[in-house]
Amino acid sequence: MSRLNADARHRIRLEVNGRAVEGEAEPRMLLTDFLRHTLGLTGTHVGCEHGVCGACTIQIDGAPARACLTLAVQVDGAKLHTVEGLAPEPGRLSVLQEAFRRHHALQCGFCTAGILMSLDWYLRQTPDPGEVELREFLGGHLCRCTGYVPIVAAALDAAKRLRDA
Amino acid sequence: MKSAPFDYVRVGSLAEAHAVLAAEGGDAAVIAGGQTLVPLLSMRMARPKVLVDIMRVPELAVIVAENDSIRVGAAVRQAELLAWPELGASQPLLALALPWVGHAQTRARGTVCGSIALADPSAELPLCLVALGGDVVLSSKGGRRTVAADDFFTGLMSTDRRDDELIEAVRFPGRRTSEGFAFREFARRHGDFAIVACAAVANEKVLRLAIGGVADRPVARDFKGLDGAALDDALDAFASELDARDDLHATADYRRMLVRKLGRTTIEEARRCRA
Amino acid sequence: MSWVGQSIERVEDAALLTGRGRYIDDLGTPPGTLHAAILRSPHAHAMIRDIRTDAARAAKGVTAVITAAEVTRLGGPLLAGIRAPIQCWPIAVERVRYVGEPVAVVVAADRYLAEDALDLIEVDYEPLACVVHPRDALDPTSAVLHAGLKSNIASDRSFRYGDPEKAFAEAAHRIAVAVHYPRNSCTPIETYGVVADYDPWEDAYDILANFQGPFSIHPVIARALKVPGNRLRLRTPPDSGGSFGVKQGVFPYIALMGIAARVAGRPVKWIEDRLEHLAASVSATNRMISLEAAVAADGRVTALAWDQVEDVGAHIRAPEPATLYRMHGNLTGAYDIRNVSVRNRVVLTNKTPTGLNRGFGGPQVYYALERLMQRIAIELRLDPLDVIRRNLVPSGAFPYKTATGGLLDSGDYPAAVAAAVEDGGLAALKVRQTSARAEGRLYGIGYTAVVEPSVSNMGYITTVLTPEERRKAGPKNGAQATATIALDPAGAVSVHIASVPQGQGHRTVVAQIVADALGLAPKDIRVVTEMDTARDAWSIASGNYSSRFAPAVCGAVQLAAERIKAKLSRAAAAQLNVPAGEIEFAGGRVHARHNPDNALPFGRLAAASHWAPGTVADGDHALRETVFWTPPQLAAPGEDDDINSSLCHGFIFDFCGVEVDCVTGELRIDKYVTMHDCGRVLHPGMVAGQVTGGFAHALGAAVYEEFVYGDDGSFRTGTFADYLLPTTMEVPTPVILHYESPSPFTPLGAKGVGEGNCMSTPVCLANAVADALGIAEIDLPLSPAKLAALLPRGAP
Numbered sequence A: 001m002s003r004l005n006a007d008a009r010h011r012i013r014l015e016v017n018g019r020a021v022e023g024e025a026e027p028r029m030l031l032t033d034f035l036r037h038t039l040g041l042t043g044t045h046v047g048c049e050h051g052v053c054g055a056c057t058i059q060i061d062g063a064p065a066r067a068c069l070t071l072a073v074q075v076d077g078a079k080l081h082t083v084e085g086l087a088p089e090p091g092r093l094s095v096l097q098e099a100f101r102r103h104h105a106l107q108c109g110f111c112t113a114g115i116l117m118s119l120d121w122y123l124r125q126t127p128d129p130g131e132v133e134l135r136e137f138l139g140g141h142l143c144r145c146t147g148y149v150p151i152v153a154a155a156l157d158a159a160k161r162l163r164d165a
Numbered sequence B: 001m002k003s004a005p006f007d008y009v010r011v012g013s014l015a016e017a018h019a020v021l022a023a024e025g026g027d028a029a030v031i032a033g034g035q036t037l038v039p040l041l042s043m044r045m046a047r048p049k050v051l052v053d054i055m056r057v058p059e060l061a062v063i064v065a066e067n068d069s070i071r072v073g074a075a076v077r078q079a080e081l082l083a084w085p086e087l088g089a090s091q092p093l094l095a096l097a098l099p100w101v102g103h104a105q106t107r108a109r110g111t112v113c114g115s116i117a118l119a120d121p122s123a124e125l126p127l128c129l130v131a132l133g134g135d136v137v138l139s140s141k142g143g144r145r146t147v148a149a150d151d152f153f154t155g156l157m158s159t160d161r162r163d164d165e166l167i168e169a170v171r172f173p174g175r176r177t178s179e180g181f182a183f184r185e186f187a188r189r190h191g192d193f194a195i196v197a198c199a200a201v202a203n204e205k206v207l208r209l210a211i212g213g214v215a216d217r218p219v220a221r222d223f224k225g226l227d228g229a230a231l232d233d234a235l236d237a238f239a240s241e242l243d244a245r246d247d248l249h250a251t252a253d254y255r256r257m258l259v260r261k262l263g264r265t266t267i268e269e270a271r272r273c274r275a
Numbered sequence C: 001m002s003w004v005g006q007s008i009e010r011v012e013d014a015a016l017l018t019g020r021g022r023y024i025d026d027l028g029t030p031p032g033t034l035h036a037a038i039l040r041s042p043h044a045h046a047m048i049r050d051i052r053t054d055a056a057r058a059a060k061g062v063t064a065v066i067t068a069a070e071v072t073r074l075g076g077p078l079l080a081g082i083r084a085p086i087q088c089w090p091i092a093v094e095r096v097r098y099v100g101e102p103v104a105v106v107v108a109a110d111r112y113l114a115e116d117a118l119d120l121i122e123v124d125y126e127p128l129a130c131v132v133h134p135r136d137a138l139d140p141t142s143a144v145l146h147a148g149l150k151s152n153i154a155s156d157r158s159f160r161y162g163d164p165e166k167a168f169a170e171a172a173h174r175i176a177v178a179v180h181y182p183r184n185s186c187t188p189i190e191t192y193g194v195v196a197d198y199d200p201w202e203d204a205y206d207i208l209a210n211f212q213g214p215f216s217i218h219p220v221i222a223r224a225l226k227v228p229g230n231r232l233r234l235r236t237p238p239d240s241g242g243s244f245g246v247k248q249g250v251f252p253y254i255a256l257m258g259i260a261a262r263v264a265g266r267p268v269k270w271i272e273d274r275l276e277h278l279a280a281s282v283s284a285t286n287r288m289i290s291l292e293a294a295v296a297a298d299g300r301v302t303a304l305a306w307d308q309v310e311d312v313g314a315h316i317r318a319p320e321p322a323t324l325y326r327m328h329g330n331l332t333g334a335y336d337i338r339n340v341s342v343r344n345r346v347v348l349t350n351k352t353p354t355g356l357n358r359g360f361g362g363p364q365v366y367y368a369l370e371r372l373m374q375r376i377a378i379e380l381r382l383d384p385l386d387v388i389r390r391n392l393v394p395s396g397a398f399p400y401k402t403a404t405g406g407l408l409d410s411g412d413y414p415a416a417v418a419a420a421v422e423d424g425g426l427a428a429l430k431v432r433q434t435s436a437r438a439e440g441r442l443y444g445i446g447y448t449a450v451v452e453p454s455v456s457n458m459g460y461i462t463t464v465l466t467p468e469e470r471r472k473a474g475p476k477n478g479a480q481a482t483a484t485i486a487l488d489p490a491g492a493v494s495v496h497i498a499s500v501p502q503g504q505g506h507r508t509v510v511a512q513i514v515a516d517a518l519g520l521a522p523k524d525i526r527v528v529t530e531m532d533t534a535r536d537a538w539s540i541a542s543g544n545y546s547s548r549f550a551p552a553v554c555g556a557v558q559l560a561a562e563r564i565k566a567k568l569s570r571a572a573a574a575q576l577n578v579p580a581g582e583i584e585f586a587g588g589r590v591h592a593r594h595n596p597d598n599a600l601p602f603g604r605l606a607a608a609s610h611w612a613p614g615t616v617a618d619g620d621h622a623l624r625e626t627v628f629w630t631p632p633q634l635a636a637p638g639e640d641d642d643i644n645s646s647l648c649h650g651f652i653f654d655f656c657g658v659e660v661d662c663v664t665g666e667l668r669i670d671k672y673v674t675m676h677d678c679g680r681v682l683h684p685g686m687v688a689g690q691v692t693g694g695f696a697h698a699l700g701a702a703v704y705e706e707f708v709y710g711d712d713g714s715f716r717t718g719t720f721a722d723y724l725l726p727t728t729m730e731v732p733t734p735v736i737l738h739y740e741s742p743s744p745f746t747p748l749g750a751k752g753v754g755e756g757n758c759m760s761t762p763v764c765l766a767n768a769v770a771d772a773l774g775i776a777e778i779d780l781p782l783s784p785a786k787l788a789a790l791l792p793r794g795a796p
């Protein structure tokens, strides 16, 4: 049992997108701040800091979760995936990302990283979702620009292409 | 919206958890999934001196089927219980209710015991615990005790837990033969806390309906043997006895009306499901 | 084949999809940048007796604490659009007037430490009686918010067009509605952000903010910082996480953080959090409207009498009371009504000040007007759709001058309605209604016809002034749009526009337009949209509002491209030995029309002005062209208060079928059809995106979203768990139809399209609910608890 003092910074080691990284954080530092401002991974966005909007969604140990409802110290030793790790290589988008672009499933793009990280997980769990089921899953994300219609279409299209691949 | 400072302790065993809680008492807060506590910290509505992270205590991370009940440890996440292969057979009510608890993204972190500890009157899991007549296992440096659900929830977001105690596990009674269940919820949006939630259990001995979202805690009543107009009358009486609240999204009267209508539907569904 | 009109993939998307967006909080800041947190008022109305900041100043990591003392010493008030003896500051001075009003700013090493220090500031408040409802603000005995005013009515103007008294006197019927449109906001997912720096040696501010325009606010900020405009360099980041008007409201914080940076002597960064945003950014106005119609026996409306009471909250913040006047030229909606009287009052209450929000005045006006049209039908036992049809501006009447001075540019409203009825399946919807009702279900159909204004006349706001006051102040009008196109030494084409996109894909559409003009592909065109007032071409009309991108900015781009093209054509003509009129641009080449082999690569021709200017005739140097374009139709308000408040007027006709649950009162949308005439469509995918996005906003406003205040002015919807945004589960897929009437007033024939559904959808849903429940009065939001209380007696 170790006690991390409130006023000090503590070393946190973890794996992000398959790479070992480390940084320092006070116990109270949110994972969103740690990712964005300590590790420089600004693709994860902050829309509400109280768990409702979903913009900060990343994958923690293989499941989608809110980075803003997580302390950096809680993920010491964990494996994280963020939007920066989604594209297979620079210059090439993943099937899901491409579907978003094709369907105009983003406008300002601020909500998009969270939605992609949720869907990336979901489509692996549920390769052939029905629209209602998919919409229910996406209910954990707020998008103010698109009205969701193209997001749902992109997700269904990506699911089909992934199945056919 | 940033938290005030706190120390952070990650405990590796139950004994360590008990030791910190004994030493710090009300200045400590257990952090489990953090889905409620972290925003409260960020809004500075909670200002503990020390956080006790219990999520890496191996003995708390287990679901066990024991003596006709399901024991869910304090480190078990809602998503883990929902994905537990035996859930549907062991306790269908939980399988019905869990998908209503927040969203997949919050269930992936939020724990079953954390929701019980929070005791939100609109939360689904406390409602199920009351409907099923389950109990809560509390432990501290001084020992362990078990409290029945009805006694555990003592008011609005308040419970029988003492500051030095940890909820070690909750126990949901398992499904008995020829038992029927139903769960219904009305919320403004899917994934929101309920305006009214109903859970019903029907077996040869009881026909219990529990209501969440209306009074300051989930409340259950037995409607065994009632039917037709008599059932309506009994539901009316139940609804008017509930100390309903007005809030932004619904009036007390509206909640009582939903108790009558949704309650009846839920009861009938549980009966049908039993048959 | 042209690029314009195709739904090509957006150039913006790859970066946004891979986490490489550059929003304000993603950009590096200068070394030594400090972070601000704001202490906000917990009271709706109170005197500030004392503020003690010593403990905060001494706290760990704190560099400065700023209060009204510093702000009033170093800055000035924020000017507003009306002449009144009141002042609005970016921080509370002596008194707080709404919950969330800034009281002090802490500047510290990081945001956590800044918030720690906020806890240490002690403020003594002396609470005052407060005014929450606009009805109470009209009461002369209510507590007065601004002592200089003597009452809470900041403006009271009456207008008269045609002969409304006569029309009412002669009318067969007088039919009226009274509505109160509630408060809500489009709440972009990204909040406000500002990074401010001050150079004491030059007395100049350099401020980066996710401000969206209009840049008529730039002089307001410069005044508040007490510097001439050339010492306020205002910049915007490359990406913005949505705005919908709301990010206009960041401007008081631009001034506030400027002063904080000046006091701290270091750059200061502030990122608003969601709680601050909900409580204290901006809201759309809530408005009480009484609207009466003079109606002939057949349902023809001969006159309208408007009485509007606009609640702008605690301060009149620029550009308010613009929300009240934006629709002035189209107060008769899509209808041919020649007589109008208007009384407009602006009142102050102890709520958050209002500002730009998608729809801006349209949701309020059309809620009253279209509820009225339904009431006329019901009271006269006519079909609501017939009443709409009978009153529409007739085909062939365009451009049509409205009674209040608007100029409806183009359209064929009856034809668009007919197409919607046919293609949207109204007949089948009526059958569904009949069978649902036969089963005892509560099923209603609603209709709305709306004129969607776009490209605001910068002078419309002055309609709030009397002609006399306007004469003194000098005329205001127009809507300068600007675009700059530059050719580099190898002929690569760059474009800059001052449109400050908030996610609407401006870079893509502009590339399409320029590619078409110069015979290139969109990938050959690089478009830059971040703004820098110190270097870029801009005007007060620049920015992202009033749906001005497609009609105005794209028009300016087209004109700039044509200008470059004309110069290049003349240069090519000399080289290819054909008349300039025979030069064509296609496939990256410039060739003679009748002999395509007589050609030059575009890059070579474009490079000439860099490398061999001597070979290019004087005046034809095609290096960089900046075009400013303002439409002549946008004149200042006339002596009779007639005002063409917007350049373009799209047309929308919506109808929908809804069911209200007989038990829970929950509203379910069975079908929603929305017909748009937005002129020429430049990118169908983006137009669809604007419509579905606007529809979702409108649905939120209609059913889920309301800023709720307690009687004591307490703010009750301070989180996203209380202020409910619709999710995928709540937003159905609308049927979108188009009718295309290009605007004769814009270079490309396009009109705005971004806001229409925020104007048409809330009232269309309300009309359908009123039909389902058989009720005469209904205000938003259409929440289940409210509807359940209105269920007809005897419902199951």
Ligand SMILES: Cc1cc2nc3c(=O)[nH]c(=O)nc-3n(C[C@@H](O)[C@H](O)[C@H](O)COP(=O)(O)OP(=O)(O)OC[C@H]3O[C@@H](n4cnc5c(N)ncnc54)[C@H](O)[C@@H]3O)c2cc1C
Pocket (backbone or CB within 6 Å): A050, A051, A052, A069, B029, B030, B031, B032, B033, B034, B035, B036, B037, B038, B074, B100, B101, B102, B103, B106, B107, B109, B110, B111, B112, B113, B114, B115, B117, B118, B120, B122, B123, B124, B125, B165, B166, B167, B168, B191, B192, B193, B194
């Ligand atoms: C967007 C959103 C939507 C949600 N919707 C719902 C919903 O519809 N229904 C619902 O029920 N919940 C909902 N929740 C809350 C739910 O997700 C939480 O998971 C749950 O209420 C708390 O569990 P937790 O493990 O996250 O607890 P934490 O946040 O870690 O802790 C909550 C409280 O319980 C205490 N605590 C936790 N574990 C223990 C323990 N073992 N012993 C003693 N004390 C303990 C903590 O000290 C704290 O006071 C929602 C949350 C979010 C963010």
Ligand code: FES
Pocket (backbone or CB within 6 Å): A045, A046, A047, A048, A049, A050, A051, A052, A053, A054, A055, A056, A057, A066, A067, A068, A069
């Ligand atoms: S920022 Fe985490 S859910 Fe909104």
Ligand code: FES
Pocket (backbone or CB within 6 Å): A105, A106, A107, A108, A109, A110, A111, A112, A142, A143, A144, A145, A146, C189, C241, C242, C503
């Ligand atoms: S694309 Fe802007 S919030 Fe979703």
